[in-house]
Amino acid sequence: MAHDGRTTEGLRTRGLTKSFGGPPVVRDVDIDLRPAEVHAIVGENGAGKSTLLKLLAGVHQPDAGEVIVDGNAVAVTSPTVARSLGISLIFQEPTLFPDLTVAENIFMGRHPVTARLPMVRWRTMLSRAAALMESIGARIDPARPVGELSVAEQQLVEIATALSHRARFVLMDEPTASLTPREVDRLFAIIRDLKARGASVVFVNHRLEEVFAIADRITVMRDGAKVGTWAAGELSRDEVVKRMVGRELGRSPERPHVQPGEVALEVEDLTAPGRFRGVSLSVRRGEIVAMAGLVGAGRTEVARALFGIDSFERGTVKLNGQAVRFRSPREALRAGLAYLPEDRQHQGLIQALTVAQNMTLTILGELSRGGWLDRRREQELARRQVERLQVKTPSVNSAVQNLSGGNQQKVLVGKFLIARPKVLILDEPTRGVDVGAKAEIHRLIVDLAAQGMAVLVISSDLPEVLALADRVIVMRAGQVAGELSRDEATEESIMRLAVGTGPTAGGRKAL
Amino acid sequence: MRTGDPQAPGPSAETLVRAMAGTIPTRGRGAARFRDVGLLLAVVLLAAVTAVRSPHFATAANLQRIMLDISLLLIVATGQTMVVLTRNIDLSVGSVLGLSGIAVGFLLKDHPAMPVTGILLLGTGLGLILGAVNGALVAWGRVPAVIATLGTLTVYRGLVFIHSGGQQVNPQDIPLQLVAIARPGALGVPVMVVMAFVIAALGWLLLRYTRTGRAMYAIGSNPDAARMRGVQAGRIVFLTYLISGALAGLAGVLYAARFATVNPASAGVAFELQAVAATVIGGTSILGGRGGVPGTFLGALLLGTIANALAVSGVSGFWQRAIEGAIILAAVAVDSLIRQHSFKEGARRV
Ligand SMILES: Nc1ncnc2c1ncn2[C@@H]1O[C@H](COP(=O)(O)OP(=O)(O)OP(=O)(O)O)[C@@H](O)[C@H]1O
Numbered sequence: 062m063a064h065d066g067r068t069t070e071g072l073r074t075r076g077l078t079k080s081f082g083g084p085p086v087v088r089d090v091d092i093d094l095r096p097a098e099v100h101a102i103v104g105e106n107g108a109g110k111s112t113l114l115k116l117l118a119g120v121h122q123p124d125a126g127e128v129i130v131d132g133n134a135v136a137v138t139s140p141t142v143a144r145s146l147g148i149s150l151i152f153q154e155p156t157l158f159p160d161l162t163v164a165e166n167i168f169m170g171r172h173p174v175t176a177r178l179p180m181v182r183w184r185t186m187l188s189r190a191a192a193l194m195e196s197i198g199a200r201i202d203p204a205r206p207v208g209e210l211s212v213a214e215q216q217l218v219e220i221a222t223a224l225s226h227r228a229r230f231v232l233m234d235e236p237t238a239s240l241t242p243r244e245v246d247r248l249f250a251i252i253r254d255l256k257a258r259g260a261s262v263v264f265v266n267h268r269l270e271e272v273f274a275i276a277d278r279i280t281v282m283r284d285g286a287k288v289g290t291w292a293a294g295e296l297s298r299d300e301v302v303k304r305m306v307g308r309e310l311g312r313s314p315e316r317p318h319v320q321p322g323e324v325a326l327e328v329e330d331l332t333a334p335g336r337f338r339g340v341s342l343s344v345r346r347g348e349i350v351a352m353a354g355l356v357g358a359g360r361t362e363v364a365r366a367l368f369g370i371d372s373f374e375r376g377t378v379k380l381n382g383q384a385v386r387f388r389s390p391r392e393a394l395r396a397g398l399a400y401l402p403e404d405r406q407h408q409g410l411i412q413a414l415t416v417a418q419n420m421t422l423t424i425l426g427e428l429s430r431g432g433w434l435d436r437r438r439e440q441e442l443a444r445r446q447v448e449r450l451q452v453k454t455p456s457v458n459s460a461v462q463n464l465s466g467g468n469q470q471k472v473l474v475g476k477f478l479i480a481r482p483k484v485l486i487l488d489e490p491t492r493g494v495d496v497g498a499k500a501e502i503h504r505l506i507v508d509l510a511a512q513g514m515a516v517l518v519i520s521s522d523l524p525e526v527l528a529l530a531d532r533v534i535v536m537r538a539g540q541v542a543g544e545l546s547r548d549e550a551t552e553e554s555i556m557r558l559a560v561g562t563g564p565t566a567g568g569r570k571a572l
Numbered sequence: 573m574r575t576g577d578p579q580a581p582g583p584s585a586e587t588l589v590r591a592m593a594g595t596i597p598t599r600g601r602g603a604a605r606f607r608d609v610g611l612l613l614a615v616v617l618l619a620a621v622t623a624v625r626s627p628h629f630a631t632a633a634n635l636q637r638i639m640l641d642i643s644l645l646l647i648v649a650t651g652q653t654m655v656v657l658t659r660n661i662d663l664s665v666g667s668v669l670g671l672s673g674i675a676v677g678f679l680l681k682d683h684p685a686m687p688v689t690g691i692l693l694l695g696t697g698l699g700l701i702l703g704a705v706n707g708a709l710v711a712w713g714r715v716p717a718v719i720a721t722l723g724t725l726t727v728y729r730g731l732v733f734i735h736s737g738g739q740q741v742n743p744q745d746i747p748l749q750l751v752a753i754a755r756p757g758a759l760g761v762p763v764m765v766v767m768a769f770v771i772a773a774l775g776w777l778l779l780r781y782t783r784t785g786r787a788m789y790a791i792g793s794n795p796d797a798a799r800m801r802g803v804q805a806g807r808i809v810f811l812t813y814l815i816s817g818a819l820a821g822l823a824g825v826l827y828a829a830r831f832a833t834v835n836p837a838s839a840g841v842a843f844e845l846q847a848v849a850a851t852v853i854g855g856t857s858i859l860g861g862r863g864g865v866p867g868t869f870l871g872a873l874l875l876g877t878i879a880n881a882l883a884v885s886g887v888s889g890f891w892q893r894a895i896e897g898a899i900i901l902a903a904v905a906v907d908s909l910i911r912q913h914s915f916k917e918g919a920r921r922v
């Protein structure tokens with residue numbers, strides 16, 4: 062794009078250091094980004110990956126060290142300065158204007174204006190936005206408000222925004238965390254295209270398969286420091302993990318075949334027009350049932366309806382043999398059904414509260430005596446979960462908003478484990494969680510089932526589904542496309558049902 | 573459900589046309605359009621019913637009165653709309669109006685020959701200064717908007733009493749050249765009404781067609797994202813308070829012209845509620861980020877018509893207040909319903 066003919070040395074940092082009061086979370090980091098490369102940064106939750114990117118993008122200011130672009134030391138004092146240097150950051154959570162159109166989200170602050178009067182030219186802006194979206198192969202109406210788009214679509218808007226700035230350094234923080242396999246493929250195509258245009262793309266990701274699929278070089282971070290940078294071919298997956306965690310990692314436990322108990326949750330013909338239709342499923346005590354399917358297949362909608370957030374039109378739900386219909390999450394929790402939502406930012410955690418307060422929110426009743434909160438027990442319970450899940454936080458009394466993305470997810474999981482429900486529905490429980498903690502969360506889920514809890518796991522992560530599930534229910538377009546036993550379930554058989562190329566099981570007709 | 577298929581063609585002509593038409597598409601735009609039509613229908617219906625029931629409604633003099641009332645409200649509500657779009661609020665406008673009216677009134681007692689333009693500029697300038705105080709408190713003092721402007725509401729009203737010593741400005745103190753702008757001028761339309769329309773049109777242009785105006789939407793829609801995009805939120809929020817203050821100051825002078833009296837205990841009292849009401853009824857979200865002047869115009873039109881219809885039907889002022897309040901509540905409820913609906917829609921697609 063903008064850089065043909067120019068000499069582009071790329072971007073380097075020297076001794077970049079940043080702390081938020083406490084010990085540095087980015088420590089003395091030297092990193093170099095070359096033109097036309099995909100550079101992956103990996104590391105455990107809280108290793109400082111997001112903070113490093115924010116330093117490059119002018120969101121935070123370094124305490125020490127410098128950023129060098131094309132051989133010149135630069136002060137990246139604000140996101141605006143960063144963009145003028147060709148640095149664009151796409152955040153872990155989309156940072157867009159939900160009320161405004163796609164086009165305006167791309168051009169905010171730089172609307173095309175008429176030559177004489179500074180009047181916004183809407184038509185020009187819309188057609189430019191359309192062209193940009195088209196150049197990344199995205200079919201999204203530029204006049205649509207961004208709040209209506211899916212996360213994947215919102216991400217495409219962010220990428221288009223970066224392109225419109227002629228970004229030479231595109232920094233992506235966990236861009237694939239909430240994408241379907243197909244969307245990931247499309248994103249990779251876009252990344253390869255960016256690379257072909259000479260950009261350097263930085264890619265933070267916990268899914269190492271994806272890292273190896275796309276990265277030219279891999280930088281490993283641990284505890285704020287850079288462990289090293291290697292060409293992707295030089296390292297195996299296990300070597301990367303070893304360097305991330307500083308030790309060998311045990312594999313996720315092989316799940317033993319269990320003898321499930323009586324049916325704890327039974328759903329019959331659940332229907333909410335426009336969202337899902339004729340959904341039937343059951344989960345027994347001690348059983349882990351996975352709900353697979355593409356993002357948007359209606360899995361979250363079913364869970365929300367069961368949990369009393371949304372209503373449904375017809376169908377029956379039985380909890381331990383009793384017909385129930387929850388009108389609010391409160392009723393569901395009381396009856397022993399808990400749901401861990403996928404959107405931790407908005408639904409799961411209260412950002413301003415501490416780790417301990419968040420974790421014990423649902424069991425305040427148990428923790429109180431005569432109306433007074435037993436602080437000691439609160440602290441102790443929280444501390445135990447923090448230890449168990451290896452949440453990286455200064456203390457259980459730190460505000461959740463200062464934790465790294467993956468550590469917030471761990472707190473959310475901890476909150477649900479503390480509540481000890483009879484039936485637990487987990488929606489993408491390990492999104493954005495590092496390999497070590499993921500194994501730990503898996504172990505906990507297996508433990509809970511072994512103790513007799515009925516667990517329904519919604520997951521788009523196929524290895525996770527295969528590692529955990531006794532049975533797999535696959536949804537497609539709002540209906541159950543089929544059910545697979547543990548022995549039948551493979552990545553291929555699940556995907557077949559999810560995208561609808563295989564025969565539809567159970568004689569259900571496709572939509 | 574799925575969009576974003578790579579093979580599909582670019583945006584349709586229909587989309588572009590739709591985007592160019594009247595409203596900028598926002599979330600829940602179907603509902604928003606329904607609301608616009610609904611408001612207009614309500615006004616027409618109300619006017620028709622009242623005209624049939626009361627002989628005093630559809631008279632030239634009464635229509636004139638409605639236009640003048642709406643003009644005053646529209647001017648103040650245009651400023652309020654900008655403030656609310658940035659997820660703030662200006663509760664001091666009623667007191668600013670009162671202070672400007674009193675200050676100008678007392679000035680005119682001593683200098684009855686002042687030219688109208690000068691008087692208007694003075695009132696506007698005073699409002700500008702009062703707005704700057706609000707803006708500084710909210711944009712840089714980080715005082716929550718409700719607290720800051722509730723405080724200045726009280727302070728400015730206090731100044732009204734101090735400056736006037738409790739005395740009101742009487743009709744004989746208001747020079748004829750000022751009163752004239754609230755009387756039918758060329759083509760039978762008072763200058764004041766023309767001014768209100770020009771101001772609303774300028775406000776609409778600013779909001780829809782300037783980067784500054786668009787930044788107001790951005791700040792209200794997602795303050796963090798706005799900061800990331802280099803939008804200077806502080807400056808722009810300050811600007812909205814300047815505009816709101818200036819327009820309320822101007823409205824103070826127009827108030828004096830319209831009623832030819834300014835009573836420190838009643839001029840502009842509770843006017844902030846009407847301004848906020850017109851804004852919210854017109855579809856500007858109290859949480860910022862969506863709405864605009866055209867809606868506010870409809871809101872002012874409805875409020876003005878209702879007040880007048882109730883008055884000519886002989887309904888007491890207390891009932892008027894209660895009905896206005898009920899309408900505001902309904903408007904806020906509708907807004908939050910639309911929001912919830914679009915949120916669910918968004919969440920469902922995640
Ligand atoms: N604004 C802040 N205030 C205080 N501490 C912070 C702040 N931002 C980040 N931290 C801390 O800095 C450390 C590094 O966080 P960072 O978000 O960079 O981790 P990360 O590598 O991106 O992790 P993840 O994989 O979980 O996203 C964490 O321990 C976090 O708690």
Ligand SMILES: [Mg+2]
Nearest residue numbers: 110111465466
């Ligand atoms: Mg992170």
